[in-house]
Amino acid sequence: MSDxxxxxxxxxxxxxxxxxxxxxxxxxxxxxxxxxxxxxxLIDTYEHKVGPRIGARVVARAWVDPAYKRRLIANAPxxxxxxxxxxxxxxxxxxxxxxxxxxxxxxxxTLCSCYPWPVLGLPPVWYKSAPYRSRAVxxxxxxxxxxxxxxxxEVEIRVWxxxxxxxxxxxxxxxxxxxxxxxxxxxxxxxxxxxxxxxIVKYPAGAAAPSGE
Amino acid sequence: xxxxxxxxxxHGFGPVVRxxxxxxxxxxxxxxxxxxxxxxxxxxxxxxxxxTIERMEPARYLAASYYERWLYAVESLLIxxxxxxxxxIEAAAEKIRVGKAAQAPAPGSAPTANGGLESKPxxxxxxxxxxxxxxxxxxxxxxxxxxxTGQRVMARNINPEGHTRIPRYARGHRGxxxxxxxxxxxxxxxxxxxxxxxxxxxxxxxTARELWGEEHPKNERVLVDLWxxxxxxxxxxxxxxxxxxxxxxxxxTQRRARxxxxxxxxxxxxxxAPAKARLARVGxxxxxxxxxxxxxxxARRTR
Numbered sequence: 018m019s020d021x022x023x024x025x026x027x028x029x030x031x032x033x034x035x036x037x038x039x040x041x042x043x044x045x046x047x048x049x050x051x052x053x054x055x056x057x058x059l060i061d062t063y064e065h066k067v068g069p070r071i072g073a074r075v076v077a078r079a080w081v082d083p084a085y086k087r088r089l090i091a092n093a094p095x096x097x098x099x100x101x102x103x104x105x106x107x108x109x110x111x112x113x114x115x116x117x118x119x120x121x122x123x124x125x126x127t128l129c130s131c132y133p134w135p136v137l138g139l140p141p142v143w144y145k146s147a148p149y150r151s152r153a154v155x156x157x158x159x160x161x162x163x164x165x166x167x168x169x170x171e172v173e174i175r176v177w178x179x180x181x182x183x184x185x186x187x188x189x190x191x192x193x194x195x196x197x198x199x200x201x202x203x204x205x206x207x208x209x210x211x212x213x214x215x216x217i218v219k220y221p222a223g224a225a226a227p228s229g230e
Numbered sequence: 231x232x233x234x235x236x237x238x239x240x241h242g243f244g245p246v247v248r249x250x251x252x253x254x255x256x257x258x259x260x261x262x263x264x265x266x267x268x269x270x271x272x273x274x275x276x277x278x279x280x281x282t283i284e285r286m287e288p289a290r291y292l293a294a295s296y297y298e299r300w301l302y303a304v305e306s307l308l309i310x311x312x313x314x315x316x317x318x319i320e321a322a323a324e325k326i327r328v329g330k331a332a333q334a335p336a337p338g339s340a341p342t343a344n345g346g347l348e349s350k351p352x353x354x355x356x357x358x359x360x361x362x363x364x365x366x367x368x369x370x371x372x373x374x375x376x377x378x379t380g381q382r383v384m385a386r387n388i389n390p391e392g393h394t395r396i397p398r399y400a401r402g403h404r405g406x407x408x409x410x411x412x413x414x415x416x417x418x419x420x421x422x423x424x425x426x427x428x429x430x431x432x433x434x435x436x437t438a439r440e441l442w443g444e445e446h447p448k449n450e451r452v453l454v455d456l457w458x459x460x461x462x463x464x465x466x467x468x469x470x471x472x473x474x475x476x477x478x479x480x481x482x483t484q485r486r487a488r489x490x491x492x493x494x495x496x497x498x499x500x501x502x503a504p505a506k507a508r509l510a511r512v513g514x515x516x517x518x519x520x521x522x523x524x525x526x527x528x529a530r531r532t533r
Contacts, residue, residue, distance in 0.1 A: 032327075034298050035259040040323035041305060042262055044314055045270060047322075056265035063264065064254045106268070110368060110411070127238030127397050129280055130296060139264070141252050145296045148247070151240040154399060154452050155442050163246040173449040178238065180395045181431045181455030182368065183411050 068138035071102055072186055073207035075113075075136060076218075077200045080191045089113050089188070097136065108135030108184055115188040116214070120173045123161070123214025124185045125153035131179035133186050137212060144213065154178055164215045187212050192220035231391050232398060234288035239399040239442070260297040267300045273311045277421035281393035282306050369413040369428040375458075377432060381407045382464040385434065385456060393421035396460040400452075403440050404464055408453060409433035416457055429458045 045051045075097055079086035089096040093111040094104055104111075111133055114122045126132065127150050132140040143149055152160050157174045161167070168174060177185045189211040195203060210216030237243075255261045271279065282303040283291070291299065308314050377383060387402035388394070395417045409432065416427040438450035 034263070034301055035257065036323050036326060037305075037319070038259040038263045038266070038301055039326055040319050041301070042266055043322045043326070044318050045266065045308075048314065050313065051266060051269045055269060056262065059265040059268055060255075060261045064261070068254070112409075125238075127399075128236055128395060129283070139254055141249070142256075142296070143246050143248050146246065147237055147240075147243040147292065148245060150237040151243050152246070153238075154397075155239045155438075157450060158447070160246055164248065170447070171449070173451065174447075175435075176450075176452045177433075178397065178452060178454045180397060181411065181457070182414055183431075183433070183455055 063134075063139055067105070067134060069136075069207075069209035069212065070204070071138075072133075072136035072209070072212045073204040074100060075102070075186075076188060076207045076212065077204035079113075079188055080203055081200050086115075086188070090115060093186070102135060105135040107131065108133050110183045111136065111186065112183055113186050113188050114175075114177065116190050116217075118172070118190070120175060121168050121214065122175045122177060122185075122187050123153065123157060124177045124179060124187060125150060126179040127151070127154055128178075128180055131184060133184035136186050137209060141209070161215060164210065166216060187214040189214075189216075189218045192218050195220050231284060231393065232389055233284045234291050235284045236398050238397045260295075263297045263301050263304075267304050270304055270308060270313075273313055274307045275420060277393060277415070277417045278307060278423075279303055280417075281421035282310075284393065369415070369426075373413040373428065373430065375410055375430045377407050377410070377430070377458065377461060377463070379407050379410060383407055383432075383434060383461045384464050385436075385454075386460055386462055388460070390418060392418060394418050394460075396456055397454060399441055400434075400436060400454045400456070403436055405434040405436040405440070405454075407432045408435045411455065414457070416459065418457075418459070431455055431457045432461070434461070 042051070042053075042056070046053055075089065078100060079089050085096065085099075088099070090113055093113045094109065096113075097108075097111065098104070116122055124132075125144075130140055130145040130150075132144060148163075149160065154176050157176050158168060179185060189207065191203070192206070195206070198206075206218050206220055206222045208216050208218065211218045255264065267279075283299045286294065286299065286302055290302075294302065305316075305319065309316055382404065383406070384404050385396060385400040385402065388396065389401075411431045411433060413428045414431045416429055419425050419427045432455070433453050434456050435451050435453050437448075438446040438452065439448065441452060
């Protein structure tokens with residue numbers, strides 16, 4: 018960026034990264050390297066089509082269908098494909114890890130921000146932030162307290178650091194009292210944070226835990 | 231590299247702050263940057279992207295938002311790969327700033343009003359019809375695995391100056407192989423145009439006490455994905471090929487010895503060696519008896 022950014026403010030609504038990105042896009046479009054329509058389509062996909070509701074469908078199916086749950090844990094890419102979920106970038110090597118009354122799992126990427134896009138969408142800012150990335154591995158219970166979640170001392174905590182091309186999604190525990198709910202109703206209870214491991218699923222929904230979206 | 235991006239275990243960043251009803255993107259430019267990176271990444275691979283982000287000046291890295299880091303890396307990589315020139319971006323920014331008429335130019339054949347913006351074909355586009363970033367990262371799992379599930383291993387104490395995916399907090403610590411994820415491109419070479427060199431990658435489980443000290447809860451564990459070259463067997467393989475875990479007493483003694491030695495000696499040694507010899511250095515460390523990594527793997531294959 019040039020040094021005289023502050024001139025001509027009335028003529029220059031953009032500065033900083035906004036201007037820089039616009040400039041980069043214009044050069045790449047002009048060279049025929051990217052196509053503006055292609056960009057729009059990608060944005061629409063990740064803003065409106067891909068997101069944690071997809072992961073919630075997977076969780077609800079696993080809760081109601083024990084055979085599906087086994088397949089999901091054994092081979093998540095195949096089991097999610099069964100539900101018509103496309104693998105897509107950041108999800109080719111998906112692994113689903115199950116929370117139990119004895120083990121609570123949570124996922125982090127200390128080195129960057131690896132996250133299972135096809136089932137959870139793009140990560141929230143806190144997941145990519147220094148506070149989460151620094152403390153999740155060394156003080157997981159403290160981090161969970163930041164989320165209002167107190168995991169009993171006798172429950173083991175396993176933190177998965179996504180340092181390779183594997184991507185992790187947590188299969189949260191099904192809350193008590195949901196025996197008569199439909200699969201759709203169950204899916205509606207599942208929060209994004211519960212599939213990262215920084216939340217648990219509550220029933221009735223919104224009982225206490227932060228919602229996730 | 232021992233960069234500021236390697237955040238695991240650091241203190242002082244404060245509590246995790248969650249935004250209620252967080253949107254997918256906060257600004258229009260973040261939308262565009264996300265999509266640009268996804269499409270423009272064709273001439274570089276994901277390890278090169280990470281390597282470039284990690285090379286940001288540390289204060290700048292910490293101050294930058296996620297998509298600002300992407301902007302930095304995409305610009306740097308496209309310039310490095312000869313796809314565009316910095317002056318072209320500067321000229322385009324200037325044009326947008328001063329000219330109200332300068333909307334986003336029409337795609338493709340738009341006439342270049344600015345002399346600095348000469349269109350030229352992107353040769354890599356024709357060759358690579360594959361979608362963005364579709365470099366093969368996972369390979370045939372029939373490659374021989376050096377370790378097996380349940381085996382006790384040690385994360386090697388290495389400090390490569392280039393890109394690596396072994397977090398600092400795991401180095402020099404003992405763990406157990408919990409999963410063999412199969413065969414993946416080796417990031418340390420893939421990020422530097424030194425080849426894919428695929429090898430097995432494992433989920434290695436460390437106790438919180440091993441990583442952070444005895445005052446940590448007994449029932450906390452961290453699972454880190456580590457490539458074979460990052461690991462060595464905790465104990466030698468017996469002649470019949472069977473593995474036995476080292477005694478606890480020996481492990482504690484070694485741990486104490488390591489701790490007292492400190493890291494100064496290691497980093498001094500690493501500094502002496504030229505950057506090019508980074509991988510050779512890895513090999514040299516292995517020659518001390520660690521059966522991990524490429525040279526050892528070759529040896530195993532020829533057996």
